[in-house]
Amino acid sequence: MGKVLVFLEQREGQLKKASLDLLLLAAERARASGSGPVAAVLPGPVETAGLPPVEGTLYHASDPSLALYNQYSYAALIQEVLALEGAVELLFADTALAHDLAPLLSVRLHASLLQGCSGLPAPGGPSMRPLYSGAAIGEFTSSAPLRILTLSPPPERPTPAGGGSLRVIPLPVTKSTGLSALVREVVLQSGMPDVSEAGIIVAGGRGVGGAEGFRMLEGLALLLGGAVGASRSAVDEGWRPHSEQIGQTGKSVAPALYIACGISGAVQHLAGIGRAGTIVAINSDPHAPIFGAADYGLIADLHTALPAFTLAVRELQELK
Numbered sequence: 001m002g003k004v005l006v007f008l009e010q011r012e013g014q015l016k017k018a019s020l021d022l023l024l025l026a027a028e029r030a031r032a033s034g035s036g037p038v039a040a041v042l043p044g045p046v047e048t049a050g051l052p053p054v055e056g057t058l059y060h061a062s063d064p065s066l067a068l069y070n071q072y073s074y075a076a077l078i079q080e081v082l083a084l085e086g087a088v089e090l091l092f093a094d095t096a097l098a099h100d101l102a103p104l105l106s107v108r109l110h111a112s113l114l115q116g117c118s119g120l121p122a123p124g125g126p127s128m129r130p131l132y133s134g135a136a137i138g139e140f141t142s143s144a145p146l147r148i149l150t151l152s153p154p155p156e157r158p159t160p161a162g163g164g165s166l167r168v169i170p171l172p173v174t175k176s177t178g179l180s181a182l183v184r185e186v187v188l189q190s191g192m193p194d195v196s197e198a199g200i201i202v203a204g205g206r207g208v209g210g211a212e213g214f215r216m217l218e219g220l221a222l223l224l225g226g227a228v229g230a231s232r233s234a235v236d237e238g239w240r241p242h243s244e245q246i247g248q249t250g251k252s253v254a255p256a257l258y259i260a261c262g263i264s265g266a267v268q269h270l271a272g273i274g275r276a277g278t279i280v281a282i283n284s285d286p287h288a289p290i291f292g293a294a295d296y297g298l299i300a301d302l303h304t305a306l307p308a309f310t311l312a313v314r315e316l317q318e319l320k
């Protein structure tokens, strides 16, 4: 197999966990298959000292002008590194940024593109992607000289194996085409991690009953250091932002703990939580399909159960 380039994504100087996991996976695959060290590209000012110990090369464009995402300057940078490395595979973590950037590169480079792959394909082997809300798995091969994949996070964090270190090569900023420029950045301050990165998610559905009802879920999520998620019904009602929607037309999540409150468990919702660790469901209907996916189920009115649950968590934390 030819060379592989991993895109490392940062936000406000912090590397995204999903792209670090991807780097570890790619390095492990390269080590196991003997296909040589991986290369990575990182736009934006980030402290690289804490990067995982993997064998390979990191092309780092640390100019402050790249701190915020710009489709054209990021694409130009990646194109430059692809040419330097002669890579045949470009890997992204499956994030909103990747959904914007990967299609542009695919068109520019006449590369094949597959988004939302489940796991790294074997070297030169077909890529896999869930279809029909996870009811089937599709296998895709590519005859293009470059294939671009966006990968959903693995269910478990990969551990660094084999040791080694990344050789950092500084890159100057590639001149942007000027097709777009940042006008204004609007930051939503929730004080919580993004659902796609969170280790714990407290998610609510129509059963929560309204935007006000989600305050309870926020309280529990903050206590647990997690994030609030939502079903499409809750988002369609305008109770929560679309950035929190989980499922087929929302985000695919992989928390260690997923607490579903007042969510029926429609197949389109379950499609987004297939890689969650432990699933806890609170629902007043004993026949709700969510109980079929849950590890622990509580048949109860969430308006009674959740405050009691939150209180118990708070008391446990105070005992520590």
Ligand SMILES: Cc1cc2nc3c(=O)[nH]c(=O)nc-3n(C[C@H](O)[C@H](O)[C@H](O)COP(=O)(O)OP(=O)(O)OC[C@H]3O[C@@H](n4cnc5c(N)ncnc54)[C@H](O)[C@@H]3O)c2cc1C
Residues within 6 Å of the ligand: 204, 205, 206, 207, 208, 230, 231, 232, 233, 234, 245, 246, 247, 248, 249, 250, 251, 261, 262, 263, 264, 265, 266, 267, 268, 269, 272, 282, 283, 284, 285, 288, 300, 301, 302, 303
């Ligand atoms: C093409 C397509 C894409 C879709 N994409 C998504 C997606 O990405 N994500 C998604 O979530 N959905 C998606 N849907 C919608 C999906 O089919 C369901 O309609 C939706 O998930 C239902 O949301 P819900 O569980 O919150 O609401 P409901 O199905 O109405 O369930 C509400 C649940 O709350 C329970 N409940 C009510 N009151 C209480 C209470 N007081 N205490 C405890 N439990 C209570 C009820 O028993 C019920 O089980 C999609 C649908 C289509 C067709």
